[in-house]
Amino acid sequence: MTQPTPASTPMSTPMSTEDATATASRVLDQVQQAVVGKREPLVLVLTALLAKGHVLIEDFPGLGKTLAARSFAQALGLDFSRAQFTPDLLPSDLTGSFLYDQRRGEFEFRQGPLFAGLLLADEINRTPPKTQSALLEAMQERQVTVEGETFALPDPFHVVATANPIEYEGTYPLPEAQLDRFLMRVGFGYPSLQEEYDVLARRMDRGREEIVLDQVTDAAGLRSMQEAVETVRVDPSVARYCVDVAVATREHREVLTGASPRGSLGLVLAARAFALVRGRDYVIPEDVKAIARPVLAHRITIKPELWMSASSGNSVVGDVLDRVATPSALER
Amino acid sequence: MADARQPRSGSSALAVLGVLAVTGLLLVLGTWAASIGPDDVADDQGSADVSLSRNTDANTATGPRAVPDPQPRRSQERESSGWVQPLATVLSGALALLVVLYVGRRVVAVVRRVAGVRRNPRQGTPPEVDFDTLPQHSPAVAQAILEDASDQRGTLAEGTPRHAIVACWHRFESQAAGVGVARLPHETSSEFTLRLLDLVAADRHSVSRLAALYREARFSDHELDEQARDQARAALDDLHADLAQRWAARLVDRAGDRDRVR
Numbered sequence: 001m002t003q004p005t006p007a008s009t010p011m012s013t014p015m016s017t018e019d020a021t022a023t024a025s026r027v028l029d030q031v032q033q034a035v036v037g038k039r040e041p042l043v044l045v046l047t048a049l050l051a052k053g054h055v056l057i058e059d060f061p062g063l064g065k066t067l068a069a070r071s072f073a074q075a076l077g078l079d080f081s082r083a084q085f086t087p088d089l090l091p092s093d094l095t096g097s098f099l100y101d102q103r104r105g106e107f108e109f110r111q112g113p114l115f116a117g118l119l120l121a122d123e124i125n126r127t128p129p130k131t132q133s134a135l136l137e138a139m140q141e142r143q144v145t146v147e148g149e150t151f152a153l154p155d156p157f158h159v160v161a162t163a164n165p166i167e168y169e170g171t172y173p174l175p176e177a178q179l180d181r182f183l184m185r186v187g188f189g190y191p192s193l194q195e196e197y198d199v200l201a202r203r204m205d206r207g208r209e210e211i212v213l214d215q216v217t218d219a220a221g222l223r224s225m226q227e228a229v230e231t232v233r234v235d236p237s238v239a240r241y242c243v244d245v246a247v248a249t250r251e252h253r254e255v256l257t258g259a260s261p262r263g264s265l266g267l268v269l270a271a272r273a274f275a276l277v278r279g280r281d282y283v284i285p286e287d288v289k290a291i292a293r294p295v296l297a298h299r300i301t302i303k304p305e306l307w308m309s310a311s312s313g314n315s316v317v318g319d320v321l322d323r324v325a326t327p328s329a330l331e332r
Numbered sequence: 333m334a335d336a337r338q339p340r341s342g343s344s345a346l347a348v349l350g351v352l353a354v355t356g357l358l359l360v361l362g363t364w365a366a367s368i369g370p371d372d373v374a375d376d377q378g379s380a381d382v383s384l385s386r387n388t389d390a391n392t393a394t395g396p397r398a399v400p401d402p403q404p405r406r407s408q409e410r411e412s413s414g415w416v417q418p419l420a421t422v423l424s425g426a427l428a429l430l431v432v433l434y435v436g437r438r439v440v441a442v443v444r445r446v447a448g449v450r451r452n453p454r455q456g457t458p459p460e461v462d463f464d465t466l467p468q469h470s471p472a473v474a475q476a477i478l479e480d481a482s483d484q485r486g487t488l489a490e491g492t493p494r495h496a497i498v499a500c501w502h503r504f505e506s507q508a509a510g511v512g513v514a515r516l517p518h519e520t521s522s523e524f525t526l527r528l529l530d531l532v533a534a535d536r537h538s539v540s541r542l543a544a545l546y547r548e549a550r551f552s553d554h555e556l557d558e559q560a561r562d563q564a565r566a567a568l569d570d571l572h573a574d575l576a577q578r579w580a581a582r583l584v585d586r587a588g589d590r591d592r593v594r
Binding site for chain 1: 498499501505517518519520521522523546548550551553554
């Protein structure tokens with residue numbers, strides 16, 4: 001087996017907190033030119049990307065999931081590819097495969113859509129588990145192996161997957177173990193009346209369907225922002241608070257399986273990126289509370305006898321946040 | 333809106349009472365019927381002699397079959413069920429009493445509620461006034477903060493700027509806790525600040541500045557210098573000045589009330 005080629009990009013210099021916050025703000029402003037309103041979920045998506053994570057956007061059709069992914073790719077200057085996950089999609093359709101070049105008389109590898117800076121995995125729950133797991137493995141390992149040969153994926157590599165919470169017929173819902181690979185699950189929700197009107201007005205002003213956004217940064221710039229996230233300080237009391245929250249989801253009376261240690265790790269990583277977007281180089285408990293639901297809710301399995309009740313991952317996380325003690329004032 | 337709901341709640345209470353009464357009556361009748369047996373329910377004059385089937389002679393070699401007289405069996409049953417009837421009577425009486433008591437209590441409750449609504453149709457909703465009202469705890473919290481102002485300022489002057497700011501904020505929390513508005517364990521400093529702001533209607537800007545300095549001192553590793561201490565002192569002074577101005581009149585009234593009570 002061939003060893004993975006090392007990432008072609010060297011370790012970036014961390015951007016300063018002020019520059020990273022300003023760049024993040026400009027990226028969000030650009031994306032909001034395409035996706036009207038929705039600043040809060042867009043901040044969450046950018047937070048996940050800055051934390052080197054992958055995002056699952058789960059919402060009804062027509063709420064701008066695909067548009068948001070494409071807009072982030074444009075504003076962040078990443079190579080964008082889209083794979084429509086259909087029941088007949090094969091793993092090789094994602095990873096790529098070896099094709100015989102008759103002129104040279106040898107097989108050459110033709111890359112699939114996985115080889116992109118930002119991959120939009122549209123309707124990920126419509127493809128069988130075999131293809132889902134190929135994608136999820138690539139997300140975790142950031143490399144793919146085809147015919148015994150391993151290829152490193154570009155750095156940065158992010159997946160924004162979409163799923164539709166209705167029309168379950170003919171779908172393959174992601175198991176909890178695979179949902180765990182997504183740093184966040186975000187919902188956009190319906191726009192307000194004014195926002196919906198703005199969507200129409202902007203489309204009429206534009207005079208065409210497609211939207212072209214200004215590129216704010218590039219792959220190297222995003223890496224540099226991600227390095228800045230690594231410098232964000234987490235006080236031990238805040239890290240312990242993250243652990244307490246994750247553990248409390250496991251002990252909750254309505255929960256069959258709570259958040260794994262990967263959940264508490266995700267909580268810290270996302271809180272650091274969120275703090276940077278908010279202009280700080282240190283995490284406060286408010287950051288943890290702000291990102292706890294999108295980070296933890298999809299990692300929680302409710303007891304089967306409560307499936308018909310109002311209990312959900314979100315309600316459990318909300319309940320846990322209302323009970324777990326935050327760091328006190330005089331712990332230092 | 334509240335008035336419109338009243339007739340509906342009254343009629344639903346009556347419907348519940350009706351269902352309860354009917355259920356109770358059926359229970360009493362059922363218990364009575366079970367205790368005296370099916371024949372007595374139909375005719376308590378004794379239908380023992382009435383037989384719905386005719387005894388026929390079996391046309392066999394053994395001759396007519398001897399049919400036992402049902403009368404001894406009935407008298408035997410009556411003897412054995414001699415204790416059941418008083419028990420059933422006592423149980424049904426107790427049940428009826430419970431139903432009557434419950435119904436009576438519900439009727440009294442409904443009558444009281446209807447009477448109360450008629451006396452004061454807006455009871456339960458706070459009176460509407462054309463100015464902003466302040467929550468219940470606010471005078472005590474404001475008074476506690478103002479009485480502790482000089483000591484809190486002194487806390488801010490002691491030790492390193494980082495420790496002084498954290499201690500000053502902690503004192504702020506302690507003052508509120510002393511008058512029953514403690515920071516809840518799950519509350520972050522921002523959530524507590526917002527709650528406190530609502531309680532004392534404090535200057536939002538100065539409290540937010542102080543809270544931000546606290547968070548930086550508590551959770552960051554920034555070098556905090558004397559400038560940070562000065563900023564915290566300025567925010568604290570602004571907060572105290574604003575509270576004193578906002579609450580002066582009401583706190584004087586409270587002090588006067590206390591003196592009169594003494």
